[in-house]
Amino acid sequence: xxDQSRWLEALxxxxxxxxxxxxxxxxxxxxxxxxxxxALRIYVFITAPIVVYAFVRALLTP
Numbered sequence: 256x257x258d259q260s261r262w263l264e265a266l267x268x269x270x271x272x273x274x275x276x277x278x279x280x281x282x283x284x285x286x287x288x289x290x291x292x293x294a295l296r297i298y299v300f301i302t303a304p305i306v307v308y309a310f311v312r313a314l315l316t317p
Contacts (some may be wrong), residue, residue, distance in 0.1 A: 266274060284292075
């Protein structure tokens with residue numbers, strides 16, 4: 256069990272809610288990670304229609 260989970264278990268319910276509802280700042284991503292995420296998004300947009308087409312075609316063929 257990690258130290259953080261032990262600390263969170265020691266809190267009272269109101270303290271736990273307050274600790275978990277504090278917003279965290281956005282993480283700064285490097286250029287390489289951003290390029291990877293954009294490439295992943297393009298891949299999903301290309302493959303999703305292909306998968307849907309294959310699924311519908313498999314349903315319609317006897």
